Amino acid sequence: MKASKTIPRIVLTVFLLLNGASGFQGKGVQQLKTKLIESDFEKERIEQIFSDPRFKIYHDLPSIWSRAKKIDYIERGFCSEKSIEDGLKFFISNSKSMSKAWKEYEVGGEYITALLKMESDLGRNMGERTVLNSLASNWFYIDGSTEKGKNKERIFYEEIVELLKMEGVLYKDDSDIFSLEGSYGGAFGWPQSIPTSYKNLGVDFDMDGDIDIIDPNDPDDSIGFIANYLVKHGFKEDKFNAIQDYNPNDGEKFPKAIILYADKLREKFIKSITPYLSRITF
Numbered sequence: 613m614k615a616s617k618t619i620p621r622i623v624l625t626v627f628l629l630l631n632g633a634s635g636f637q638g639k640g641v642q643q644l645k646t647k648l649i650e651s652d653f654e655k656e657r658i659e660q661i662f663s664d665p666r667f668k669i670y671h672d673l674p675s676i677w678s679r680a681k682k683i684d685y686i687e688r689g690f691c692s693e694k695s696i697e698d699g700l701k702f703f704i705s706n707s708k709s710m711s712k713a714w715k716e717y718e719v720g721g722e723y724i725t726a727l728l729k730m731e732s733d734l735g736r737n738m739g740e741r742t743v744l745n746s747l748a749s750n751w752f753y754i755d756g757s758t759e760k761g762k763n764k765e766r767i768f769y770e771e772i773v774e775l776l777k778m779e780g781v782l783y784k785d786d787s788d789i790f791s792l793e794g795s796y797g798g799a800f801g802w803p804q805s806i807p808t809s810y811k812n813l814g815v816d817f818d819m820d821g822d823i824d825i826i827d828p829n830d831p832d833d834s835i836g837f838i839a840n841y842l843v844k845h846g847f848k849e850d851k852f853n854a855i856q857d858y859n860p861n862d863g864e865k866f867p868k869a870i871i872l873y874a875d876k877l878r879e880k881f882i883k884s885i886t887p888y889l890s891r892i893t894f
């Protein structure tokens with residue numbers, strides 16, 4: 613064991629990556645399973661889920677994290693003319709839910725549109741990873757040796773617990789947990805929500821009996837979800853802060869891009885209706 617102390621950390625990391633989940637020392641599938649069984653999940657179900665051949669750890673996670681840190685939304689064209697035009701079309705074709713959001717939450721549709729555009733390109737890109745695998749991968753890869761890391765680890769564990777409890781709600785295809793897809797962070801649907809946010813802040817905005825933020829043809833509940841999320845995070849008092857809370861891992865970059873998008877969208881919308889307004893006036 614003495615030799616391992618002399619192996620440079622980077623070599624060891626590469627070794628662990630190449631060896632997959634079984635290469636993990638300390639944190640591993642077994643530890644997660646034991647913890648979940650201790651949290652009162654049926655042993656049989658846990659064994660079944662984690663021995664499913666579709667369960668896997670995404671080993672590209674650390675490299676995705678470091679790439680994500682460098683992303684500049686505005687530079688990447690998030691607020692380009694084309695992107696705003698796309699948002700305007702969405703805003704207009706969903707005006708019924710947008711005005712409902714304004715009436716019930718006092719959240720302008722330009723902010724809701726900006727967030728949905730950012731999170732899933734207005735429902736076109738909700739992520740193709742298995743949410744369970746993503747959440748488990750985050751839990752595995754987070755360095756729990758610091759206070760901050762420990763907190764993040766706890767958060768991801770809670771998300772896994774919540775996901776497991778959402779059988780028949782979040783994953784409906786034969787209640788198969790592997791059918792729910794999302795991002796590398798375990799976020800899913802139009803607003804890229806995580807399980808606890810869905811549970812606590814989801815709303816049946818179109819009152820059809822379901823809280824559905826996944827249907828690619830129906831953004832109504834997602835519009836309601838975002839409005840509710842923002843209000844519960846203090847949007848009326850501090851827009852910037854509430855928007856930052858939507859994605860707290862990204863400093864000021866995220867809220868700045870969202871607010872710029874919303875401002876441009878509002879401007880474009882007003883310009884687009886001005887000719888009609890003047891026709892009405894005269």
Ligand SMILES: [Ca+2]
Nearest residue numbers: 816818820822
């Ligand atoms: Ca609904």
Ligand SMILES: [Ca+2]
Nearest residue numbers: 818830832833
């Ligand atoms: Ca609907």
